[in-house]
Amino acid sequence: MNARLVLFCLALVIVWQVIAAIGIWPSYLFPSPVSVLSSIIKGIQNHTITDAIVASMRRMAIGFGIALMSGLVLGVMISQSRLMADTVGQLVLGLQTLPSICWLPLAVLWFGLDEKAIIFVVVAGAVWSITMAITSGIRNVPRLIINAARTMGAKDMALYSEVIFPAALPSIVSGVRQGWSFAWRSLMAGELLFFSVGLGQLLQTGRELNDISQVVAVMIVIMALGLAIEKLVFGKIEDAVLKNHGLKTDAH
Amino acid sequence: MEGVWKDFRMGDGRLSALEDINLEIKDGEFVCIVGPSGCGKTTLLNLIAGLVKPSKGRVLLDGKGIEGPKPDRVMMFQEAALFPWLTVSQNVEFGLKMKGMSGKERRAIALGYLKLVRLSRFKDSNVHELSGGMKQRVALARALAMDPEVLLMDEPFAALDAQTRDRFHLELQQIWAKTRKTIVFVTHNVSEAVALGDRVLMLTYRPGRIKKEFKVDYPRPRQFRRSPELAGITAKVLDELEVEMNRAMKEELE
Numbered sequence: 001m002n003a004r005l006v007l008f009c010l011a012l013v014i015v016w017q018v019i020a021a022i023g024i025w026p027s028y029l030f031p032s033p034v035s036v037l038s039s040i041i042k043g044i045q046n047h048t049i050t051d052a053i054v055a056s057m058r059r060m061a062i063g064f065g066i067a068l069m070s071g072l073v074l075g076v077m078i079s080q081s082r083l084m085a086d087t088v089g090q091l092v093l094g095l096q097t098l099p100s101i102c103w104l105p106l107a108v109l110w111f112g113l114d115e116k117a118i119i120f121v122v123v124a125g126a127v128w129s130i131t132m133a134i135t136s137g138i139r140n141v142p143r144l145i146i147n148a149a150r151t152m153g154a155k156d157m158a159l160y161s162e163v164i165f166p167a168a169l170p171s172i173v174s175g176v177r178q179g180w181s182f183a184w185r186s187l188m189a190g191e192l193l194f195f196s197v198g199l200g201q202l203l204q205t206g207r208e209l210n211d212i213s214q215v216v217a218v219m220i221v222i223m224a225l226g227l228a229i230e231k232l233v234f235g236k237i238e239d240a241v242l243k244n245h246g247l248k249t250d251a252h
Numbered sequence: 253m254e255g256v257w258k259d260f261r262m263g264d265g266r267l268s269a270l271e272d273i274n275l276e277i278k279d280g281e282f283v284c285i286v287g288p289s290g291c292g293k294t295t296l297l298n299l300i301a302g303l304v305k306p307s308k309g310r311v312l313l314d315g316k317g318i319e320g321p322k323p324d325r326v327m328m329f330q331e332a333a334l335f336p337w338l339t340v341s342q343n344v345e346f347g348l349k350m351k352g353m354s355g356k357e358r359r360a361i362a363l364g365y366l367k368l369v370r371l372s373r374f375k376d377s378n379v380h381e382l383s384g385g386m387k388q389r390v391a392l393a394r395a396l397a398m399d400p401e402v403l404l405m406d407e408p409f410a411a412l413d414a415q416t417r418d419r420f421h422l423e424l425q426q427i428w429a430k431t432r433k434t435i436v437f438v439t440h441n442v443s444e445a446v447a448l449g450d451r452v453l454m455l456t457y458r459p460g461r462i463k464k465e466f467k468v469d470y471p472r473p474r475q476f477r478r479s480p481e482l483a484g485i486t487a488k489v490l491d492e493l494e495v496e497m498n499r500a501m502k503e504e505l506e
Contacts (some may be wrong), residue, residue: 148333152347153323246380
């Protein structure tokens with residue numbers, strides 16, 4: 001993190017504190033940073049926030065894992081032929097435009113008010129963009145690279161594992177990253193409407209208790225968590241892949 | 253190649269790329285193929301490589317029909333077509349890995365060929381750290397490491413600057429003298445073809461037919477700029493080529 005960003009955040013908090021201290025709005029509508037911070041600390045101490053994080057991340061891990069596997073299978077299938085691309089590929093594109101929370105009523109009817117329903121929504125949020133990324137990644141591998149590999153004896157599975165996947169990796173990684181952020185949104189939306197432990201539900205509880213500090217505190221936690229995974233996990237992976245492929249140099 | 257024809261679908265019609273190609277290449281021979289662009293030179297190589305199938309006729313290697321690509325015929329392209337996610341050495345090892353050779357053995361062989369193209373210092377470099385000429389050298393090492401019977405080269409030096417290309421011509425001749433591979437070399441650069449080949453074949457423009465064959469009987473290593481004889485042959489080939497080019501121009505304008 002650079003110094004400019006730290007200063008900016010600090011300034012933001014100060015402005016926020018000043019506005020809260022002037023008291024234009026009552027504190028039950030506009031919490032001060034201090035009360036939000038104490039809400040976070042309290043939440044960590046009594047485990048409500050930490051439990052919620054664990055529950056939400058668990059759903060993400062399962063749902064995203066399933067989305068990744070099925071996106072891989074679907075994506076490879078679609079990339080096999082023009083016919084698949086024009087049929088199944090178009091269907092995937094259509095489903096991608098459907099906001100994933102729209103799957104929730106269906107999921108509840110299928111699975112009941114159950115953990116599975118939420119995970120289903122997470123999968124539905126991520127799987128289409130992962131599928132599309134894998135399809136286009138594979139389709140965009142230069143013919144030249146594939147021909148070169150074929151003349152050297154690469155075929156079938158080895159052609160995929162040793163050439164096509166590595167070559168498609170940069171675009172696959174960025175698609176998976178996008179899939180993750182869709183899944184994250186879907187999860188939060190799902191948890192808001194759903195009553196079981198989780199960050200989204202913690203937001204909802206805050207509203208019910210009229211505890212605006214908790215609402216803002218959980219929002220900040222959700223943002224921080226999303227940012228951390230985005231930057232520290234996917235950012236690093238993408239960076240490493242791009243560097244390895246010579247698409248990005250160290251100096252930038 | 254026996255009576256090979258190849259056409260491609262183009263819109264509603266068919267485009268005849270090669271017509272009745274009969275060509276025998278001897279073991280250890282260096283054959284260059286020239287012709288106006290669009291004459292099917294690359295298609296000819298692709299047929300030998302097994303990347304495309306003939307519409308009619310047969311392509312044989314040692315009397316056996318060619319069914320798809322196999323590492324006894326390795327191709328080098330205009331672009332190096334290296335795999336950017338692998339190091340230089342791993343690129344050279346790739347074909348050997350596909351053959352199922354162990355890591356240690358592979359590395360030793362790769363190092364040998366990298367020495368041959370004088371790039372052993374760069375064995376652990378990333379591909380994108382190399383210049384165009386170095387990449388093409390790695391591609392050559394990668395092809396040779398497969399120990400193919402036939403080396404197919406599709407304008408491999410076209411993207412290089414003139415000085416680098418001259419060096420390559422000498423080096424390729426030395427390597428050829430050492431390894432005695434059969435080389436089929438496609439180029440649009442006539443002086444390059446004359447400098448390198450035992451035979452220079454000229455294809456006609458669309459459909460590609462073998463129009464003429466020039467034998468280049470001249471001691472090696474040849475260096476084009478030092479030899480008036482080579483220049484003489486080149487002039488003859490160029491005259492012939494000009495006729496074809498004019499025909500191509502006319503057809504394209506119609």
